[in-house]
Amino acid sequence: MTPKDCDPVIEVRGLRNSFGEQVVHDNLDLTVCRGEILGVVGGSGTGKSVLLRSIIGLQIPDAGEICVLGEDMVGRTEDEAKNIRRRWGILFQNGALFSTLTVAENVEVPLREYFPFIKPPLLDEIASYKIAMGGLPSDAGPKYPSELSGGMVKRAGLARALALDPELLFLDEPTSGLDPIGAAGFDELIRSLQQRLGLTVFLITHDLDSLYAVCDRVAVLADKKVLGVGTIPELLALDHPWIQEYFNGPRGRAAALGHEEVEHAKA
């Protein structure tokens, strides 16, 4: 179900992950194409976050090949990994902001690390507009993470993930914990960034509205592998009970209906 003109940004082949006796992934394959927003869904405990951690190299898999932006992720040295880390941004599930730095300083960390020659006034301005881009008010810059609400931590995390204008963005449940207005704004932001900058987005989400609103394709994780990848209609054509329940359950239908209405209004 991979599109024919796909330029793969992430390629996962035969991935196997296990924790002791418990096998999380077995022979998992997944391809993410350049410029697409791929949604990853799956029940709790199907290893969505573990898949993300394997792709970004935080979890060493038992077996399999992972290729990101044309570079092999398994068994590389720390130096080789640095080049690739400059080209991606990651929003962790709980924000993972550095608690001893302010929001603006958090955003500046990757900038300072990779571009030490950018002068402080420009650096501060870049941090400011990234913070505004993440949807935070300007008084959030000098605040410490412990002074922020859960939703604001997410937005600050996004601002940091966007700091280096990455080609590839990993988002782990970005809209969970946001109010519906904030979540819709977030979807719109991701869409507009992706269109304008040609971003590739790997999006783990439980938010059905997000799936309909922003995802080009959706990958379904179940039974230790990727059951299917495709647009939502393509997935529905697969006759798998979990997929049917997920998209045709009461929430799934409501989201689909809402999406249709929006499309209708646009037309």
Place this chain on the structure above:
Amino acid sequence: MAEEAIDLPLFELSRIHPPRMAQDEPSPAGAAHGATYRVAGSLTIMRAATTQRELDALPDPLTIDLSHVERMDTVGAWVIYRTVRDRKAKVVGASRDEVSLLKEVAQFDAPTRVVPEQPGSFNRVFGELGEWIAESGRTLLGLLGFLGATLIGFANVLRRPKRFRVNAVIQRFDVVGVRALGIIGLMSFLIGIVIAQQGSVQLAQFGAEIYTINLIGRITARELGTLMTAIMVAGRSGSSFAAQLGTMKITEEIDAMRTIGVSPIEALVIPRMIAAVLMMPLLAFWSMLLTLIGGGMFVWLSIGIPPLTYIQRLQEVIPITDLWVGLIKAPVFGFIIALAGCFQGLLVQGNSEEVGTRTTIAVVQSIFLVIVLDSVFAVFFSNIGWI
């Protein structure tokens, strides 16, 4: 956000390519008429520092030619935008995507501070002094309050013994007491050797080597056994109390406990207090024993006093009150250590750094209080005649 953007300075944008000829030849009057900055290739974060430096070097009025830009990201767009905003530069030759990207970043122009505002240094010194005094007062009051809450917790447990958490207490006995035996034993044994060695060298100058045994016996029983154990327990258990409770505070476990109706004082503080109070005398006794053994080993091997003589001599020179002096202090020290550890742990709020700070404070505070109390005890015991 969108409404604000309208008020921002509009770009002087032109999609018409500027006449090449005029620009390729830099005119001598170029400085007076301004300069043209032409960007070719990619205008991205990789070139942000260079581009900014080059732009800063050019005189006003400035024209920026984007017609040869192949790739622009938001940082590149920002560098152009801020030049337009601050220096009223003209932008020519931007493609439609570049224009929309420039407009996009203009929307997000909301300056923010990077660090919270700092008062002047003079005010800050006084402010910090005042804060420190207020904080000390609050800590003292808080400690008093915490002591009260703990005593109420004890009273509650005594009234309803069923609420007493036997398992938790036994587990603490293991962690605070049994697992500390090895390290405290080793430390005491070595201290015994050191005292014996240092003492015998000095006493030998007076031909009074035999009094080394008096020195080891009395200092161990009265002071060192208990004091060294207290320091070790403060470092080992006091710190872990603070760190455990502090982490539980951050992860909201303590809040969860409260809402379920479990009192954190009864469930977390009292077992730790009991363990520290009961284990301290036992550990102190263990420490005294090992110090005496260490000293005995040294005098046997170095001065040639056989173990049996050593034990006999110890019996003669150590009055039983010396043992009481050591053992009476031990539970009090244990109480202080647990009190400071649990109190500081429960004070943690906010971030993970605070756990570290509070743990350090807990250890420093408990060792300090232990030594202060030790000197009070020393005066007290000699005044009641236990010399």
